[in-house]
Amino acid sequence: MINLLFLARPGAGKGTQAKLIAKKFNLIHLSSGSLLRQEITAGTELGNKIKDTQITGELVSDHLIIELIKNKLVDNPKAEGFIFDGFPRTLKQAEALDKILVEKKYPLNLVIVLDITAKEMMKRLLSRAKIEGRQDDNEETIKARGKIYDQHTEPLIEYYKKQNKIINIDGDREVTKIYDDLDRIVSQL
Numbered sequence: 001m002i003n004l005l006f007l008a009r010p011g012a013g014k015g016t017q018a019k020l021i022a023k024k025f026n027l028i029h030l031s032s033g034s035l036l037r038q039e040i041t042a043g044t045e046l047g048n049k050i051k052d053t054q055i056t057g058e059l060v061s062d063h064l065i066i067e068l069i070k071n072k073l074v075d076n077p078k079a080e081g082f083i084f085d086g087f088p089r090t091l092k093q094a095e096a097l098d099k100i101l102v103e104k105k106y107p108l109n110l111v112i113v114l115d116i117t118a119k120e121m122m123k124r125l126l127s128r129a130k131i132e133g134r135q136d137d138n139e140e141t142i143k144a145r146g147k148i149y150d151q152h153t154e155p156l157i158e159y160y161k162k163q164n165k166i167i168n169i170d171g172d173r174e175v176t177k178i179y180d181d182l183d184r185i186v187s188q189l
């Protein structure tokens with residue numbers, strides 16, 4: 001079993017890489033942002049609860065997102081492993097994930113940090129907005145999401161450093177170059 005976590009600012013390309021690596025190694029890609037968007041589109045009770053939060057770029061509650069991810073793990077008992085993308089985003093979520101994975105006896109193997117600057121993040125998300133039309137890809141919300149990342153999510157790097165799980169990858173390169181690095185690293189696990 002291989003469990004990987006992609007940790008990065010919004011727009012670093014973690015979704016793209018997570019998808020490619022999941023396909024190559026037959027892992028289940030769990031993107032918390034996509035899962036939440038699916039709930040909103042489907043108009044579920046959870047979707048209606050979080051709709052406004054997601055549009056403003058604020059984080060949805062730890063409790064809701066932890067339950068959502070837990071359910072996805074339960075739904076896939078035969079998985080060869082998972083790629084966590086966008087979850088955990090707070091210390092509380094990280095502790096909850098550790099606890100869940102320890103209970104399953106398959107802790108995280110590696111935490112991949114894709115490094116990009118705040119300036120690059122803005123540039124990429126504004127160009128993504130033109131293609132995908134996501135409601136939270138506008139200048140004001142992007143700034144808010146960057147601040148939230150710095151405040152709540154970046155501290156997770158320290159948390160996982162203590163577990164010797166961090167690997168830094170330069171995210172400011174072509175998709176194929178980043179993928180080649182990741183492919184090599186994951187192949188060695």
Ligand code: AMP
Binds near residue numbers: 055085
């Ligand atoms: P993403 O697609 O990962 O950029 O996530 C889009 C939005 O979904 C975020 O700005 C948050 O509002 C919400 N979200 C995604 N993942 C989480 C999480 N782990 N904890 C709280 N909110 C989340």
